[in-house]
Amino acid sequence: MIIPRPAAVERHAGRFTLDRGARLSVGPGAERPAALLREYLGADLTGSAEGRPVLLALRGDGEPESYALDIGPESVSLTAPAEAGLFHGVQTLRQLLDADEPSWPCLTLTDRPRLPWRGFLLDVARHFMPMPYLFQVVDRLAFHKLNVFQLHLTDDQGWRMEIEGHPRLTEVGAWRSESMVGPDVVDGVPNDRYDGVPHGGFYTQRELAGLVDYAAARGVTVVPEIELPGHVRALLAAYPELGNFPDRPLPVWAGWGVCEDILGVGDAALDLCREVLDQVRRVFPSLYVHIGGEECPTVQWENSPAAREKARLLGLAEPAELRGWFLQEMRDFLADRGRRSICWDESGHAVGSLPRDITVVPWRDAAHGAEAVRRGHRVIMAPHRSTYLDYQQHRHPEEPPGQPGHPVTLADIHGFDPLAGGLPVSDGEAPGVLGAQAQLWTEFAPTPAHVDYLMFPRLCGFAEAVWSGSGDFAEFRARLEPHYPRLRALGIRPAPAERGALAGRMQQ
Known part of the structure; x- marks a missing residue:
């Protein structure tokens, strides 16, 4: 069992x-x-x-x-x-x-495992999670033979890592005045409901190094993610002069969704990013560093004389192409220091603008991952309809709120095949599927208890899909039932595998 x-x-x-x-x-x-x-x-x-x-x-x-x-x-x-x-x-x-x-x-x-990269991402930027809980998450990943813990450390709503020499990143960027209640759009109308409750927190480099050591002693690698050049509103709240409109003060963003504020492309912005990544690599010895890259609206570059001039000097057809240039600059910086870069991938077209040695994480559609492999990339599969644990597990009145959209069930996740269509497995060097990763974004998961509920039992199904292949769902369910006491012994109160048969047992 x-x-x-x-x-x-x-x-x-x-x-x-x-x-x-x-x-x-x-x-x-x-x-x-x-x-x-x-x-x-x-x-x-x-x-x-x-x-x-x-x-x-x-x-x-x-x-x-x-x-x-x-x-x-x-x-x-x-x-x-x-x-x-x-x-x-x-x-x-x-x-x-x-x-x-x-x-x-x-x-x-x-x-033996089916895939070398078997990861879980926890977003601590939208809602800060206490360090003792991150230690618990590491132990739960190891328990299920998952070997990568990706920490989403920065975003529009918060900056969570101490950076020496740049105190405002945490003095200002780690705190927001309130949080949006519900999704960013409700019935086609932008949401204007907020809770009025300040939120924030950050981790010192010493704390993060302790987490890295704890994880390594359990066979888990902690991979840091620093979002660039979009999803940086918290950074710009601390240092607005690094944006495209330096005279415009910006608070840390309290809403969800995609913010239009992105980094400028001047030397000061790139220098800060390099300094941040340099300190990140000293704390996190992981071969890979995730540098974001997704959901980067380029309207500010298009309206910025400085960005338009930068694109012209670089010989780019339009300011939007600065995204690929920016990410390559960060990739080159990390490569010179022996590290590899990971970026989110949103479409096959976006992949084409990135160096082939950047590992990409397709999250919109698995087909984008297959296209990336054909283009010569290493790929970590993360299609949202199969790996996003922030969606509701059941369409049921008692289910806590989650990301808007169709529920992602235990069966959906257990049945996920990262190698569908005969994709090759990468050994970390050749193009192919390096592995897969489950994601849990925390807009709708403000506490560790919420995160636990969303993680389990679905993370058990994901662990099976990436370690041994999904196999027969009924047989998996037979092994899952006696696994619940083990989860409870770890302090987890998991969601019922299905509303009904196991619901009463979960309340015990």
């Missing part, structure tokens, strides 16, 4: 009991996974040398995240080609543990 489904498992009679006779045997390179197992078990497993061994060891060649698990009544062996595989094996042991009488069922199991 493991989620996500392992590649192959064979059950045997008997159980391995975790008592004083059990001892942990740790091979070279397995120290961190062994420490994690000790933490989860709440025991040192320091039995005598003659005791029943629980062995963690690096062994063999193959896919770095693969692992093999052999549990017998007298011994446990967890082996993998690399540390990453051992981390996943520890999570399998965690799920298999009988908490009432600490023991594991006897079995032989082999496992």
Whole structure:
């Protein structure tokens, strides 16, 4: 009853009991996974040398995240080609543990992931989430063998990362006077309802570095996202001189939707962006840095003499092409420092304006991802109708508000195939599908409890789709039901998998 489904498992009679006779045997390179197992078990497993061994060891060649698990009544062996595989094996042991009488069922199991990038994005810009909760999210991702946690740190509604030498980014940009109530457009009319409640917060670089270390000790990479050159109203509230109309004061945006205020294209704006990215890369050792790039209205560039002149000097056909130029400047800066850039992709046409070595994340339509692969890009699939967890899960009167639109159900997410149409998997170098990512934007999720409700159980379905392939939904549901007590043990009160059969159980 493991989620996500392992590649192959064979059950045997008997159980391995975790008592004083059990001892942990740790091979070279397995120290961190062994420490994690000790933490989860709440025991040192320091039995005598003659005791029943629980062995963690690096062994063999193959896919770095693969692992093999052999549990017998007298011994446990967890082996993998690399540390990453051992981390996943520890999570399998965690799920298999009988908490009432600490023991594991006897079995032989082999496992490996379908895709190398299995991510989850949490938007902390629209609504700030406390750091202790981010630690919880990391642990829940690791529990489901997801290996990337993307932090959406900046947007029009808030700037969440301390940047040394630029205090106004957090003194001003991290706080807004109020928040919109409901979607930005209601029945075709712009929304003018606000709650009147100030909101904000930010993370210090020390706090973020601590999160990165905590995640790494669980096999999870934290990928930062800094939105450029649009979705920057919070930045411009702090430093309006970096916009296209420097004499116009701007508050941090309190609304949702797409804001027309974007960065100017002068040297000062680019220099600040480079300084921000330089500090970001020092805090986050991830190979990848996400630099946004989506929903960038260009009307201000078209109306700005400075932007029009910049486009002319660069030989661009129109100011709108400054978007691609701006992103390439940031890509070049990061590449010179050994990092790779990720951008959102909104259409096949937009992909064509980006360097091929920028990894793109198509969110409007999976077909855009297929087009990006054909153009030579690495792709992280994230089509909103299959991966956006901020949409409602059910069309039901009791369902909390979510993004306007058709619900995205557990079945929708579980049935998502990032490789549909025979797309190739990328090894991180060649064009192809690097992986997939689930997103949770927080316009309608102001608290950790809201986020948890929207994440689960749908994140379980997503984990299965990207680790092992969706398979049979009924079989998945059979494994999901006994998984609910595990979620509750993690402090999660998940949404019912469907309104009706499980609803009463979720209230217990």
